[in-house]
Amino acid sequence: MASFLSIAAAAALMAGSTVLPTPAPTTTLVARANSDCSEAAAEVVAKTGGQLLSAQPSGDSCVITVLVQGNGQRPRKVTMKVPM
Numbered sequence: 001m002a003s004f005l006s007i008a009a010a011a012a013l014m015a016g017s018t019v020l021p022t023p024a025p026t027t028t029l030v031a032r033a034n035s036d037c038s039e040a041a042a043e044v045v046a047k048t049g050g051q052l053l054s055a056q057p058s059g060d061s062c063v064i065t066v067l068v069q070g071n072g073q074r075p076r077k078v079t080m081k082v083p084m
Contacts, residue, residue, distance in 0.1 A: 037062035040082040048078060060084060 040062040041055040050066030057063075058081070065079045 037064065037082075037084065040064060040084060044080050044082060050078060053077065057084070 037055040037057055041052055041064050044050075044064040044066055045052050048066050048068050050068035053065040053067055055062055055064050061081050061083045063079060063081050065077060067075045068078050069075045
């Protein structure tokens, strides 16, 4: 069990420490800002007649998930991988 003095010393050290700001990254975190999946998603929605659930970039393509209504049946989820 930790002694009271060591706990008090740790608390005093943390209370007196300052938080330094992190330097700005040298590289951009969003590297592919201009290549989104909106066009690919629009094509899949038009082709399937479904409702868009998600569109995520994956390498040089997009993974598009749509919900397609069946004829009197439960809707089914369809996932397609489409080039950007």
